[in-house]
Structures are given as structure tokens and as C-alpha cells.
Amino acid sequence: MAIQCLAHVGICVSDIERSRRFYRDLLGFKEVARLQVVGEPSASLLDLDDVDLHATFWERDGVRIELLWYAQPQGEPGPVPRPMNQFGLTHVAIRVDDLDQTLAALRREGVTVLDETRISNPQFGAEVVYVLDPDGLRLELIEAPGDPAAPLGEPLG
Numbered sequence: 752m753a754i755q756c757l758a759h760v761g762i763c764v765s766d767i768e769r770s771r772r773f774y775r776d777l778l779g780f781k782e783v784a785r786l787q788v789v790g791e792p793s794a795s796l797l798d799l800d801d802v803d804l805h806a807t808f809w810e811r812d813g814v815r816i817e818l819l820w821y822a823q824p825q826g827e828p829g830p831v832p833r834p835m836n837q838f839g840l841t842h843v844a845i846r847v848d849d850l851d852q853t854l855a856a857l858r859r860e861g862v863t864v865l866d867e868t869r870i871s872n873p874q875f876g877a878e879v880v881y882v883l884d885p886d887g888l889r890l891e892l893i894e895a896p897g898d899p900a901a902p903l904g905e906p907l908g
Contacts, residue, residue, distance in 0.1 A: 759808060759815040760840070762888060765828065767805060767820035769885045774818065777860055778845065778890075780809035799824055812900075816843075831887030832865060842881065842889035850878045850894035857882055865889075875903045 764770040774780040785807050794802040803823040809816050820826070835841050847853040854864055862882050869880035877895035884890055895903060 759817045760843075761817040761819055762884075762886075763819045763821070763826050764886050765820075765826055766885065767807065767818060770818050770820075771807065773862075773885050774809050774816070777857060777862065778811065780811040780816065782807055783810050783815070784808040828886070832881070832883055832889055833887060835889070840888075842891050844891040844893060846893050846895065846899035848894065848899075850880065850892060853892060853894075854880065854882075877903065 762770075771782070775782065785805075787803070787805050789803045790801070793804065794800060797804065799821075801823050803821065805820045805822060807818050809818065830837075833841070858864060865881040865883065869878070871878055875895050877893055879891060879893050881889045881891055893903070
């Protein structure tokens with residue numbers, strides 16, 4: 752068995768145009784592909800009856816996300832914001848160069864900032880806070896010194 756690569760992370764959205772504007776205009780993702788699948792065999796893969804799925808693929812910094820909008824059956828909202836200890840995807844983390852400027856710009860666009868989550872982490876010299884995408888997915892914004900592509904934490908090996 753040989754894993755070739757991580758292909759993408761899927762995010763179910765309630766309004767594809769609203770999410771397109773958010774991920775493209777505010778976060779700088781570039782749309783790279785679109786697809787629509789109706790009925791079988793995709794209905795079996797997705798474990799949904801009478802499926803009509805519209806999906807768009809987006810890339811930024813080597814990360815690819817898939818925004819999935821279901822015309823049929825319509826998506827179901829979960830708790831917003833999603834509890835961090837609920838099994839499954841909890842958040843997407845994004846490094847920023849100036850947290851205060853980024854938050855001001857996002858607020859001007861109506862993005863929900865979870866101010867109560869803002870912390871200073873002296874161990875990493877970081878400022879961190881969560882904001883919500885249009886459907887309540889947490890986005891962790893991190894301002895920290897050093898290489899933005901390097902993970903925070905103790906290096907292994």
C-alpha cells in the first residue's frame with residue numbers, strides 16, 4: 752500500500768456563493784475545479800438518497816479544500832460554534848502577519864469573531880483567536896514569529 756498524497760478536506764456549506772466569497776475574497780483561496788454529481792454511483796458513496804451535489808475545489812499554500820453544497824438532500828446545520836471536543840474536524844488554522852489588522856478587516860466584512868477565545872501564548876510568542884466561517888466552522892487565526900509554515904510546538908526528531 753502506498754499513500755500518494757492528502758488530496759483535500761471537505762467542508763459542507765449552506766450557501767455556495769456566500770462561502771465562495773468568504774474563502775476567495777477574505778482568505779485568498781483560488782478556485783481550481785468544480786463538479787456536480789447527481790444520483791448513482793455518488794449517492795452510494797455519500798450514503799445519501801437522491802443526491803445532487805455541487806462542489807468546488809479551492810487551493811492556498813498547498814492546501815486544498817472542497818466546498819460541498821447539497822441541492823438534494825439539503826444539508827443540516829449543527830451547533831455553532833461546533834464544540835472543540837466533538838469528534839471529527841474541529842477547525843482550520845491560518846497564520847496571519849498582524850492579528851489585529853486581520854480581525855478588523857474580517858469584522859468589516861461581518862465575520863463573527865469569538866473574542867472570548869483570544870489568548871496570548873507566551874510559550875510561542877503567539878496571539879491566537881477563533882473566527883467563524885459562514886456556516887460556523889472555526890478558523891484559528893495565529894500570529895506568531897518565525898516560519899509561518901512551521902508548526903507550533905516542540906519539533907520531533
